[in-house]
Amino acid sequence: xxxxxxxxxxxxxxxxxxxxxxxxxxxxxxxxxxxxxxxxxxxxxxxxxxxxxxxxxxxxxxxxxxxxxxxxxxxxxxxxxxxxxxxxxxxxxxxxxxxxxxxxxxxxxxxxxxxxxxxxxxxxxxxxxxxxxxxxxxxxxxxxxxxxxxxxxxxxxxxxxxxxxxxxxxxxxxxxxxxxxxxxxxxxxxxxxxxxxxxxxxxxxxxxxxxxxxxxxxxxxxxxxxxxxxxxxxxxxxxxxxxxxxxxxxxxxxxxxxxxxxxxxxx
Numbered sequence: 001x002x003x004x005x006x007x008x009x010x011x012x013x014x015x016x017x018x019x020x021x022x023x024x025x026x027x028x029x030x031x032x033x034x035x036x037x038x039x040x041x042x043x044x045x046x047x048x049x050x051x052x053x054x055x056x057x058x059x060x061x062x063x064x065x066x067x068x069x070x071x072x073x074x075x076x077x078x079x080x081x082x083x084x085x086x087x088x089x090x091x092x093x094x095x096x097x098x099x100x101x102x103x104x105x106x107x108x109x110x111x112x113x114x115x116x117x118x119x120x121x122x123x124x125x126x127x128x129x130x131x132x133x134x135x136x137x138x139x140x141x142x143x144x145x146x147x148x149x150x151x152x153x154x155x156x157x158x159x160x161x162x163x164x165x166x167x168x169x170x171x172x173x174x175x176x177x178x179x180x181x182x183x184x185x186x187x188x189x190x191x192x193x194x195x196x197x198x199x200x201x202x203x204x205x206x207x208x209x210x211x212x213x214x215x216x217x218x219x220x221x222x223x224x225x226x227x228x229x230x231x232x233x234x235x236x237x238x239x240x241x242x243x244x245x246x247x248x249x250x251x252x253x254x255x256x257x258x259x260x261x262x263x264x265x266x267x
Contacts, residue, residue: 032059032060032061032231032234033060033061033063033231033234034060034061034062034063034083034084034231034234034235034238035062035063035064035065035081035082035083035084036062036063036064036065036082036083036084036085036086036238037064037065037067037072037075037076037080037082037084037085037086038064038065038066038072038085038086039066039067039068039069039072039086039087039088039089039149039221040066040067040068040088040148040176040177040178041088041113041149041150041176041177041178041194041195041197041198042066042086042088042221043066043178044201044254045197045250045251045254045256046064046086048250049241049242049247049250049251050062050064052246052247052250053238053241053247056241057237060234060237060238062238065080065082067176068143068144068147068148068149068175068176068177069087069088069089069092069147069148069149070089070092070144070146070147070148070149071147072085072087072092073085073087073092073093073095073096076096076101076226077095077096077099077101082226082229083225083226083229083231083234083235083238084223084224084225084226084229084235084238084239085222085223085224085226086221086222086223086242087149087221087222088113088149088150088177088195088219088221089149089152089222090109090217090218090220090222091149091152092149093107093222093224096224096226100227101226101227101228102224102225102226102227103225103227106224106225106227106239107222107223107224107225108222108223108224108239108243109220109221109222109223109259110221110223110242110243110251110258110259111220111221111223111251111256111257111258111259112218112219112220112221112256112257112258112259113195113196113197113219113221113255113256113257114195114196114210114211114213114219115150115153115154115157115193115194115195115196115210115211115216115219116193116194116195116196116198116199116207116208116209116210116211117129117191117192117193117207117208117209117210117211118181118184118191118192118193118194118199118205118206118207118208119184119190119191119192119205119206119208120184120185120186120187120190120204120205120206121185121203121204121205121206122206123187123190123206124206125137125190126190126191126208127208127209128208128209129157129158129161129163129209129211130161130163132158132163132167132191133163133166133167136190137167137190137191138170138190139170139171139172139188139189139190139191140167140170140171140172140189140190140191140192140193141171141172141173141174141180141183141184141189141191141192141193142154142155142158142171142173142174142180142192142193143173143174143175143176143177143179143180144173144174144175145173147175148173148174148175148176148177149177149219150177150180150193150194150195150198151173151174151177151180152217153193153211153216153217153219154193154211154216156215156216156217157193157211157212157215157216158193160212160214160215160216161211161215172189177194177195177198178198180192180193180194181194181198181199181201181202181205184205185202185204185205191208193211195219196210196255197254197255197256200254200255201254221256223239223242223243225239
């Protein structure tokens with residue numbers, strides 16, 4: 001009798017475990033997971049776009065990895081499992097193409113931006129780029145030029161305005177454009193260069209002037225699907241949403257210029 005009872009309990013426990021495993025497997029299949037690597041300058045707007053996407057497709061799970069485009073590129077080159085990328089630099093996208101990781105028909109350039117010279121709120125020592133040469137300006141911040149697109153554009157612009165060589169010894173380099181913005185907001189630096197969209201997101205800085213577009217390379221944001229993705233269908237769905245009208249309105253509300261002559265990659 002005891003042996004029969006023990007066998008019965010073992011069978012019940014086995015069935016319970018199998019049910020739990022089946023439920024877990026079903027949950028994984030129902031929630032489609034996709035990984036998106038996003039430039040730091042897109043952080044607030046992508047968060048809002050993500051919320052809008054979930055309203056249309058709640059079964060998706062989007063894992064977003066934010067960082068400088070340079071660091072994100074390196075992660076992908078080192079084998080990070082990423083389905084899509086949204087960079088702030090054509091240069092870092094080209095680095096992926098050189099390694100044959102991106103196909104042209106899965107690559108679009110939907111956003112454009114501008115570069116803005118900013119100072120802490122209430123500080124009026126800087127009225128143009130030449131004022132960065134004055135003695136009262138001790139620290140100027142830009143992103144790390146080799147890894148942060150905003151920093152690369154900033155260096156180009158400062159060189160074009162003829163001030164880079166004279167101020168480079170007093171410059172401070174941020175790990176991403178958001179760090180540069182934080183330094184200016186806090187008054188830890190006297191001036192900085194960030195994307196216009198980052199400047200518009202803050203009430204604690206003063207917009208001095210935009211850099212002339214001819215002073216630096218065109219600021220375009222490449223969005224692409226990686227060749228080695230195992231979630232091509234899901235990647236296309238997400239890309240289509242990012243290129244759609246609802247996302248366009250959100251991007252424009254943050255100050256981005258949206259390229260309407262986009263290539264539609266969803267077949």
